[in-house]
Amino acid sequence: MPRSAASYAIGGFVLFAVVAIAVWFIPPYYTGLITLVGIYALVTIGLNLFMGYAGQVSLGQAAFVGVGAYTSAVLTVKLQWSPWLGLVAGGIGAAIVAYVLSFVALRLRENLLALATLALGIVINVVFNQWDFVGGSSGFSSIPSFAIGRFTFDLRAHAILSWLLVALGLAFAGALVRSNYGRSMIAISAGELGAASVGIDALRLKRQTFVLSAIYAGLAGGVYASYQTYIDPTSFGFLLSVNFVLMSVIGGLRSLWGAPLGAAIVVALTQVLQSVVPIVIPSARGDFQSFFLGAILIAMLVFLPKGLVSRFGEARA
Amino acid sequence: MIAALWQYVLAGLVSGAIYALVAAGFVLIYQVTGIINFAQGEYVMIGAMTAASLASAGMPPLEAGAIAIVVAAVAGALSYVLAIRPARARGAAGVALIFITLGLDVALRGLGLIVWGTNPLSLNAFWTGSSIAIFGGVIQPQALWVLGADVLVFALLYVFFQRTYAGTAVRAAVASPAIASTFGIPLRTFAFWSFVAAAAIGGLGGVVIAPITSATYDMGLTFGLAGFVAAVLGGLESLPGALVGGFVLGIAEKVSGGLISTGWEQGIGFLILVLVLLLRPQGLLGRAVRQA
Amino acid sequence: MRFPAIVAVVAVLATSSAVSGGAATPSSPTGTPIVIGAILSITGNYAPLGEPERNALLIAEKDINAHGGIAGHPVQITILDDEGKADVAQQLATQLAGQHVAAIVGGTLTPTTAAISRVTSGAKIVEMYMNPSDSLWNTKAGVMKYLYETTPRNALEADKLLAFLRDKKHCKRIAVMHDEAPYGVSGSAVVRSEAERLGIPVVDDESFPINATDVTPQLQKALAAKADALMIWTASPVAPILVRQAKQFGFTGAIAGTTGIVSDNFVLVAGKDGYGVYSDLNLNLVHPSPEQARFLSLYRAAYHARPANFASFAWDAAHLIALAIDGTRGNTDGDAVTAWLQTMKPYQGTTGRFQFTAADHNGLGPDAVKMAVENGTFNVIE
Numbered sequence: 001m002p003r004s005a006a007s008y009a010i011g012g013f014v015l016f017a018v019v020a021i022a023v024w025f026i027p028p029y030y031t032g033l034i035t036l037v038g039i040y041a042l043v044t045i046g047l048n049l050f051m052g053y054a055g056q057v058s059l060g061q062a063a064f065v066g067v068g069a070y071t072s073a074v075l076t077v078k079l080q081w082s083p084w085l086g087l088v089a090g091g092i093g094a095a096i097v098a099y100v101l102s103f104v105a106l107r108l109r110e111n112l113l114a115l116a117t118l119a120l121g122i123v124i125n126v127v128f129n130q131w132d133f134v135g136g137s138s139g140f141s142s143i144p145s146f147a148i149g150r151f152t153f154d155l156r157a158h159a160i161l162s163w164l165l166v167a168l169g170l171a172f173a174g175a176l177v178r179s180n181y182g183r184s185m186i187a188i189s190a191g192e193l194g195a196a197s198v199g200i201d202a203l204r205l206k207r208q209t210f211v212l213s214a215i216y217a218g219l220a221g222g223v224y225a226s227y228q229t230y231i232d233p234t235s236f237g238f239l240l241s242v243n244f245v246l247m248s249v250i251g252g253l254r255s256l257w258g259a260p261l262g263a264a265i266v267v268a269l270t271q272v273l274q275s276v277v278p279i280v281i282p283s284a285r286g287d288f289q290s291f292f293l294g295a296i297l298i299a300m301l302v303f304l305p306k307g308l309v310s311r312f313g314e315a316r317a
Numbered sequence: 318m319i320a321a322l323w324q325y326v327l328a329g330l331v332s333g334a335i336y337a338l339v340a341a342g343f344v345l346i347y348q349v350t351g352i353i354n355f356a357q358g359e360y361v362m363i364g365a366m367t368a369a370s371l372a373s374a375g376m377p378p379l380e381a382g383a384i385a386i387v388v389a390a391v392a393g394a395l396s397y398v399l400a401i402r403p404a405r406a407r408g409a410a411g412v413a414l415i416f417i418t419l420g421l422d423v424a425l426r427g428l429g430l431i432v433w434g435t436n437p438l439s440l441n442a443f444w445t446g447s448s449i450a451i452f453g454g455v456i457q458p459q460a461l462w463v464l465g466a467d468v469l470v471f472a473l474l475y476v477f478f479q480r481t482y483a484g485t486a487v488r489a490a491v492a493s494p495a496i497a498s499t500f501g502i503p504l505r506t507f508a509f510w511s512f513v514a515a516a517a518i519g520g521l522g523g524v525v526i527a528p529i530t531s532a533t534y535d536m537g538l539t540f541g542l543a544g545f546v547a548a549v550l551g552g553l554e555s556l557p558g559a560l561v562g563g564f565v566l567g568i569a570e571k572v573s574g575g576l577i578s579t580g581w582e583q584g585i586g587f588l589i590l591v592l593v594l595l596l597r598p599q600g601l602l603g604r605a606v607r608q609a
Numbered sequence: 610m611r612f613p614a615i616v617a618v619v620a621v622l623a624t625s626s627a628v629s630g631g632a633a634t635p636s637s638p639t640g641t642p643i644v645i646g647a648i649l650s651i652t653g654n655y656a657p658l659g660e661p662e663r664n665a666l667l668i669a670e671k672d673i674n675a676h677g678g679i680a681g682h683p684v685q686i687t688i689l690d691d692e693g694k695a696d697v698a699q700q701l702a703t704q705l706a707g708q709h710v711a712a713i714v715g716g717t718l719t720p721t722t723a724a725i726s727r728v729t730s731g732a733k734i735v736e737m738y739m740n741p742s743d744s745l746w747n748t749k750a751g752v753m754k755y756l757y758e759t760t761p762r763n764a765l766e767a768d769k770l771l772a773f774l775r776d777k778k779h780c781k782r783i784a785v786m787h788d789e790a791p792y793g794v795s796g797s798a799v800v801r802s803e804a805e806r807l808g809i810p811v812v813d814d815e816s817f818p819i820n821a822t823d824v825t826p827q828l829q830k831a832l833a834a835k836a837d838a839l840m841i842w843t844a845s846p847v848a849p850i851l852v853r854q855a856k857q858f859g860f861t862g863a864i865a866g867t868t869g870i871v872s873d874n875f876v877l878v879a880g881k882d883g884y885g886v887y888s889d890l891n892l893n894l895v896h897p898s899p900e901q902a903r904f905l906s907l908y909r910a911a912y913h914a915r916p917a918n919f920a921s922f923a924w925d926a927a928h929l930i931a932l933a934i935d936g937t938r939g940n941t942d943g944d945a946v947t948a949w950l951q952t953m954k955p956y957q958g959t960t961g962r963f964q965f966t967a968a969d970h971n972g973l974g975p976d977a978v979k980m981a982v983e984n985g986t987f988n989v990i991e
Contacts, residue, residue, distance in 0.1 A: 321829045321830075321833060324825060324829055324858070325825060325826060325829070327825075328823055328825035328826075331823070332822065332823055435655075435657075436657060436874065437846040437874050437878075438874075439849075439874060439877040439878040441880075445880075448857040455857050455858060455859070456857075457853075457857055526822075529822070529823075529850070530822035530823070530850060531846050531849070531850070531874065531878050533820065533846055535820055536820070536822070539820055539822070571823075571825055571826060574825075574826035575825070575826035575829060575830070579815060579816060579817060579826050579827055580789075580816065582818075582826070583818060
C-alpha cells in the first residue's frame with residue numbers, strides 16, 4: 001500500500017518531538033551524540049534520494065558537507081554574517097559545486113561514476129587542505145554559534161535544531177518521492193534507456209537529484225560548523241563518505257526512514273564498539289570499529305540488500 | 318635543474334612501481350569478474366604489517382616477507398569467499414558490488430587496526446648499503462627490490478595469460494562469459510583465483526615497500542587510491558596499462574610536486590583521474606568502453 | 610507502518626545511552642574528594658601520546674593522596690578518552706563542566722585542547738594542557754584566563770635547537786621541513802620567527818603530508834637552496850624517512866628535529882642514518898634531577914617501563930593543580946585558582962621550573978629543554 005507524502009511529514013515531526021522532549025532528561029554527552037546523528041541523518045536523506053531512488057552512486061558526499069561547512073564558516077567568520085544566513089549559504093554553496101561537478105561526473109555510470117565521485121571528493125578535500133584562504137590544514141576556529149536574540153544555542157538547542165531540519169528534510173523528500181518526480185527517479189534507476197523511452201530526461205533528473213543531495217549535505221555542514229565552532233579538512237575526508245554509504249545501506253537505500261535509522265545505528269555502534277572492544281582486545285586502536293561496520297555492511301548487502309527498513313515495512317515498487 | 322628533474326623521475330619510478338602492482342591487482346580482478354575491488358590497497362597494508370611484525374619478532378626478513386604474501390593471499394581468498402561469492406549468488410550486481418568491496422576495504426582496515434593498532438612498524442631493508450648512483454641521481458638499494466618485484470609480477474602475468482592454457486582459458490572467459498561457461502570453463506574458480514592473485518601481488522608490494530616507507534595503518538588507503546588512479550589511467554581492462562599508468566602517475570606526482578608545489582602532489586593524481594574519466598574513460602591503453 | 614521505524618530509531622538512541630560512552634567509572638570516594646577531570650587522546654591515532662599521559666596521571670593521583678591529598682581532601686582524577694577528536698573532546702568537556710570538576714587536565718593535541726578550552730573558558734574552570742602550542746592561551750585577544758600549558762612552548766624548543774645549530778654546529782642556512790598538520794604548521798612559523806630573532810637565515814621552508822612516503826621534491830629544493838642545516842618539525846612517521854633520504858642525497862649538514870621526532874619508530878626506520886640527529890628532551894633519564902628521579906622510580910615501579918619524555922607534562926599538571934587548590938585552601942572556584950597560579954612562587958616540576966604569571970601561562974624557561982642526540986636512542990647531551 002503506497003504511503004502518502006503526509007505520513008513522512010507527520011512521522012518526521014513525531015521524531016522531532018521525541019528528541020525535543022528527550023534532551024531535557026538525558027546527560028549532555030548523549031545530547032551531543034543525538035545532534036551528530038541528526039546532522040548525519042540529514043546528509044543520508046539526500047544520499048538516499050540520489051543513490052536509492054535515482055539509482056546512482058556517490059562516494060564523495062562528505063566533500064559536500066565540507067563545502068557547506070566551509071562556506072558558512074567563511075561567511076560568518078570573515079564577513080560576520082549571521083550563522084542562519086551562513087547555514088542557508090552552505091546549502092547553496094554545496095548546490096553550486098554539485099551543479100558544476102555534475103557535468104563531469106554524471107555522464108558516467110556505476111563503476112566509473114563511483115570512481116568519479118570518489119576522486120572529486122578527495123580533490124575538494126585537498127583544496128581545503130592547501131588553500132590558505134580557508135585556513136589550510138588548520139581550518140577555522142571561533143565559528144559563531146546559532147543564536148536567537150540574546151539566547152546563544154546550547155547543546156540542547158543544537159540537538160533540537162538538527163532534528164527539526166531532519167523532520168523538514170523528511171517531509172520534503174517524502175513529498176518528492178510520492179510525486180510524479182519520484183516515479184521518474186525510480187524509472188531511471190530501473191534503466192535509463194527505458195526511462196528515455198517514456199520521455200524522461202535522465203541526465204537532467206540525475207543532475208537535479210545530485211544537486212538536491214548536495215543541498216541536504218551542505219545544510220548539514222552549515223549546522224556542523226556552527227555547532228562545533230571549529231572545522232578542519234580532516235572532518236570531511238573519504239572515510240566520512242564511506243560512513244555515509246554505510247548509513248544509507250544499513251538503513252535501506254530506497255527508504256527515507258532508513259536515513260535516521262542508519263545514522264543512529266552507525267553512531268551508536270561506533271560508541272559501543274569503541275568502549276567495549278579495547279577491553280577485550282587491548283591492541284585495538286584508532287577507528288577499528290570500521291571492521292565491524294564493514295562486516296555489517298557486507299552482511300546486509302548479502303542477506304538484506306534492501307536495508308533494515310524494508311524488512312519491517314515500507315514496501316517498494 | 319635537470320639533475321633535480323631526473324631525481325624526481327627516479328623517485329617517481331619507485332613509488333610508481335608500487336602503484337603499478339596495486340593497479341595490476343585491480344585490473345586482474347576487474348578483467349575476470351567485472352568488479353572494482355576497493356579493498357585492493359589493504360592487501361598492501363596486510364603484507365607490509367605482517368612482514369614487519371614477524372621480522373620484529375625475530376624472523377629473517379625474506380622469510381617474513383614470504384609468509385606475509387601468503388597471509389595477504391589468504392585475505393584475498395576470504396574476501397571472495399565471504400563477501401563476493403555469497404553476494405553474487407544472491408544476484409547482487411552493479412552498485413551493490415561496489416558497496417560490498419567498499420565494506421571489504423573498511424573491514425580489512427579495521428581488522429588491521431585491531432591487530433596492529435596505529436603505531437608504524439618498520440622492516441629492515443633486504444639489501445643494506447649506500448645509495449646507488451644512476452646518471453647523477455640516487456636510489457636506495459631497496460628500490461631495486463621494488464622495481465624487481467614489478468618485473469617479476471608483470472612477467473609472470475604475461476607468461477600466464479599469453480603462454481599457458483589456463484591463461485588462455487581465462488582470456489576466453491573474460492571475452493565471452495556465456496560461451497565460456499557452455500564449454501565448462503569454471504568462471505567462479507577463475508574469480509576466486511583472481512582475488513587470491515591480486516591480493517598476493519598487493520601483499521608483495523607491501524613487503525618490498527615497507528623498508529622504505531614503514532608499515533603504517535593508513536598505507537592501504539594511500540596506495541589503494543593511487544593504485545586505482547593508475548589502473549584507470551592505464552585502462553581498467555589492460556594489464557600493460559597498469560604498468561604504464563603506475564609509472565606515469567608516480568612520475569607525474571613527483572615532477573609536479575617538485576616543479577609546481579609539494580602541496581599538490583596529493584591532488585594531481587585525482588585531477589588526472591577526473592581528466593581521464595572525462596576525456597578518455599578507457600584509459601591510455603584500453604579499448605573503448607562499452608556503455609552499460 | 611511508520612511507527613516501527615520511529616520506534617526503532619528511538620530505541621537505538623536510547624540503547625546507546627545505556628551503554629558507557631567511554632567514561633571511566635569513579636571509585637567510591639572516602640570523604641569529599643576533589644575531582645579533577647582529564648581529557649586525553651588515549652585511543653585513536655595519537656594513542657602513543659595519550660597513554661603515557663594517562664599512566665602519569667594515575668600515579669600522580671596516588672602520589673598526591675599519599676602526601677595528604679589536596680587541602681585535606683582526597684583527590685580523584687577522572688580520566689576520559691577523546692579518541693584524538695576535537696568534537697568528542699568538546700562533548701567530554703561539557704560533561705565534566707556539568708559535573709563541576711575542580712579543574713581539567715587536557716588535551717593532548719592542539720585541536721582537542723582548543724575544543725576543551727571553548728568549554729572551560731565559559732565555565733570558568735582551570736585547564737592545563739600538554740602540547741607545545743602556546744597560541745592556545747596566548748591569543749590575539751589576550752591571555753586566556755583559565756588556560757595553562759605544562760609543555761615547553763614551541764619557541765623554547767626552537768630557540769634551544771636554533772642556538773645549538775648556530776653556536777655549536779656553525780650553521781648559517783636553515784631549511785625548515787614541517788608537516789601539514791597544525792603541529793607542523795604552527796611549529797614552522799615559530800621556527801622562522803625565532804630564527805629571525807637569533808639572526809639565522811631560513812633559506813627554504815617545505816611542507817609534507819603526515820602520511821608521505823617520500824620527500825624527494827622537498828629535499829631537492831632544500832639542497833638547491835644550499836641549506837647547511839635541516840630543522841624537522843613533525844610528530845609523524847615521515848621524520849625517519851626524511852632523514853634517510855637526506856643522507857641518500859648526500860646531505861652532510863646538521864639535522865635537528867623537534868621532540869616530536871623522538872620515538873622508537875624513528876630509531877628503527879632511520880637506522881644508521883639516524884645517528885647524530887639532534888633533538889631535545891625534557892626528561893634526563895641518565896642524570897635525572899631529584900624530582901625527575903622520583904617520578905621515574907614511581908613510574909618504573911608501577912609500569913615496569915621507561916616513561917615517554919612527555920609523560921612528565923601530565924604529572925606536573927596534576928601536581929600544579931593540587932598545589933594551587935592547596936594554596937586556595939580548598940577553594941575550587943576558577944577565579945581563585947587562576948589568581949593563585951598567576952602569583953605563584955617557583956615550583957620545581959619534572960619538566961622544569963614553573964612560575965606562571967598573568968602574562969605567561971607556560972611559566973617555563975630554557976632549563977626545561979635539553980639538547981639530545983640519537984645514537985641508538987635519544988640521549989641528553991648537556
